[in-house]
Amino acid sequence: MTETADWTGHIRRIQNSKDQEAFAELFNHFAPRVKAFLMKSGTTESMAEECTQDALATLWRKAHMFDPSRASVSTWIFTIARNRRIDVLRKERRPEPEDLAWGPEAEPEQEDVMSLQQETNQLGRAMAELPQKQRELIEKAYFGDLTHSQIAAQTGLPLGTIKSRIRLALERLRHSMK
Template identity: 45%
Template sequence: MQQPDSAELGRLIEAVGLNRDRAAFARLFEHFAPRLKTYLMRAGAAPSAAEDFAQEAMLTVWRKASLFDPRRAGASTWVFTIARNLRIDALRREKLDSREPDITELPDDPLTPDAILAGADDTIRVGSALSALSDDQARLIKLSYFHEKAHAEIARELGIPLGTVKSRLRLAVIKLRSLLSETQ
């Protein structure tokens, strides 16, 4: 079978993106998988890791083919960039995993009874200040700070615009800060 040219590779990726064309993907896989493995091995990956990266890259091509834009990059450039980025991400994860624990992150001493009591007092003060807020403001504070939800997630959950969430949350924090400063 004749090797596809750059334009045909682009059309194959577009066919996968638009129609989930398995035959087009098979041709892409046949063309790119061995080339990706070779490229990744030359870049320093072990043969088994290079094969894993190549397969993961092709899986990403399948999933993200609809994002391919032939005006921004050629098909080969796009596919090889995916493989390169997967390898870089893996190297970064590996580097983070191999870090020795930083002993400066550990607490110096266990909490003293005074510190525990002060923490309990703070909890009571914050709870009291929260109860002085309107129900909407208290709910926004709880969702954002206690449940650690992103503003966009809060907007979806409450069915209100993102800008409204941000402005209401800002006002709630200002009021909460004011209430807490009054009780010091």
Template identity: 50%
Template sequence: MNGETDHDRLIQAVARTRDREAFAALFDHFAPRLKAYLMRSGAPPAAADDFAQDAMLTVWRKAELFDPARARAATWIFTIARNRRIDVMRRDGRVLPAPELNLGEIEPERPDDLFQTREDETRVRSALRNLKPDQIEVIQLAFFQDLTHAEVAQSLALPLGTVKSRIRNAMIKLRSLLDQPVGEHS
């Protein structure tokens, strides 16, 4: 890890002394981000809000289990939320939806660049829809949430080799799909 973050220290304060101010700061920062992440993963807004609150309650109850040498606070907290949602969906017998990817905002400089950017974004989104959900998940964490492969492995409780293999296979499939003429994989 790159050293402790402020969020790491806040979780440790919750673990040591049940510091309510530290927890409030964590809640204010992470609850809206968890809700947005869960909504992008297919949860309806009310359910995403419930999962986010449940995850933060787990942070309060299990803060002493956090180890900043193994993961950053954000990775640990997002993993809790993701795992809670998966547990509930499995318990209810529902199929896990493929996570939605946020490609972010791109601001081209010229009007013709705007058209090309939108066309490229549409092609990438279309290609991503052709990946398996487990491939989408590793791509999202590695490229859109900027986690290292080791952090992705820890976040998903998978072996590092499995994560690397999924990313490699996803990239090969994406390259193949994006090399096709427009409209062939939609």
């Protein structure tokens, strides 16, 4: 199962009813990926195991803060794993932007959630179609193998579409907070 919307439902079930079955399914899909990601990012096997468990525990605790009109579940898990890696490998704090958490009064539109999912799938396909060398360079950047001065800013991916989608979601959120 790779459909973003289905995983979004899992997060809702965790948020609404602390659904352990939903969590177990999500865990079985994502934990081995997070562990692979962390090991490719330079952590040892045992550290990656520990961090993966921490990351998935964080997902449970933050389930109510997930906004499916702005991020897919895999995007969100990536950010949690990345921050855990910075914490463990570099012993640094990770300053995050001010949170635009949405309450019940600002429930995202289903249409926005669907659109974001489409954009995310398109991004995934575009990445799969990149020449291998270019794709590897992008992966290296995300595994933390490139210093910031080595990162070339152009990914060659059509990020403009997903950016406008997220931008729209942010505008609606800002509007609902007024």
